[in-house]
Amino acid sequence: MDHAYGDVNVLQSVSLTLPSGTVTALVGPNGSGKTTLLRVIAGLLDQTGGTIRHRNHDVVRSIGYLPQQPAFRPGFTARETLSFYAALVGADEDAATKHLERVGLKEAADRPVEELSGGMIRLLGIAQATIGNPPVVVLDEPGSGLDPGMRVHVFDVVGELAANGAAVLLSSHDLELVERSADRVAVLDRGRIASEGAPTEIRDCVDADTLLQAYEATVTGETGTVRVRGDSS
Numbered sequence: 427m428d429h430a431y432g433d434v435n436v437l438q439s440v441s442l443t444l445p446s447g448t449v450t451a452l453v454g455p456n457g458s459g460k461t462t463l464l465r466v467i468a469g470l471l472d473q474t475g476g477t478i479r480h481r482n483h484d485v486v487r488s489i490g491y492l493p494q495q496p497a498f499r500p501g502f503t504a505r506e507t508l509s510f511y512a513a514l515v516g517a518d519e520d521a522a523t524k525h526l527e528r529v530g531l532k533e534a535a536d537r538p539v540e541e542l543s544g545g546m547i548r549l550l551g552i553a554q555a556t557i558g559n560p561p562v563v564v565l566d567e568p569g570s571g572l573d574p575g576m577r578v579h580v581f582d583v584v585g586e587l588a589a590n591g592a593a594v595l596l597s598s599h600d601l602e603l604v605e606r607s608a609d610r611v612a613v614l615d616r617g618r619i620a621s622e623g624a625p626t627e628i629r630d631c632v633d634a635d636t637l638l639q640a641y642e643a644t645v646t647g648e649t650g651t652v653r654v655r656g657d658s659s
């Protein structure tokens with residue numbers, strides 16, 4: 427698939443298969459197009475070329491999505507917020523409570539969302555993305571802003587979703603955690619998939635010992651500079 431913002435091509439000939447029961451991690455430099463790709467897959471942005479095919483048609487909710495910066499309407503508690511989303515997808519209050527517990531928000535369930543920390547908001551976003559058990563779950567940097575313990579927990583939760591049959595696609599800059607937890611890795615570089623496969627395959631491709639080494643050998647560009655495509659004027 428392709429995507430362009432105006433006449434700036436940001437995704438070019440990206441082809442990705444998300445098998446059920448697996449976690450695929452999308453990694454790549456800042457500005458490489460990860461968020462754009464996740465938004466296209468989630469149906470929030472139109473692709474300018476190509477097709478997306480889903481195998482599951484008979485479900486109330488086909489895709490769950492966590493945006494990079496989740497935000498919730500103030501004035502409601504975490505539980506009320508999630509119950510609202512549960513009702514939208516035909517799930518009940520118990521499901522909302524279960525999902526809050528799963529992401530570690532049991533004790534914060536009755537706090538208004540405006541009193542939650544940034545990390546807690548992300549956890550609520552993950553609960554929101556997974557309620558109704560969508561067969562495809564797309565998470566934009568689910569571990570960002572979380573403490574190390576919580577980040578590992580979130581990757582464990584993601585692993586459980588896959589174990590229950592979901593196809594999960596997440597973006598992350600935490601290559602160590604990705605190497606440990608993801609079944610498959612796709613390296614996006616300047617809008618193209620530069621490498622894709624199991625972490626061991628990505629490493630073997632460039633004869634690297636770690637995913638980080640493989641990543642450094644795969645992506646182009648200088649460390650410390652962000653490549654910007656297009657003209658903002």
Ligand SMILES: Nc1ncnc2c1ncn2[C@@H]1O[C@H](COP(=O)(O)OP(=O)(O)OP(=O)(O)O)[C@@H](O)[C@H]1O
Pocket residue numbers: 431436454455456457458459460461462463653654655656
């Ligand atoms: N709404 C927009 N209009 C125009 N250009 C955009 C828009 N959103 C993103 N871009 C550009 O598209 C490119 C890819 O951005 P994107 O947010 O998809 O990257 P990313 O890989 O998710 O980056 P990061 O790791 O920093 O979150 C960048 O060059 C960015 O400047």
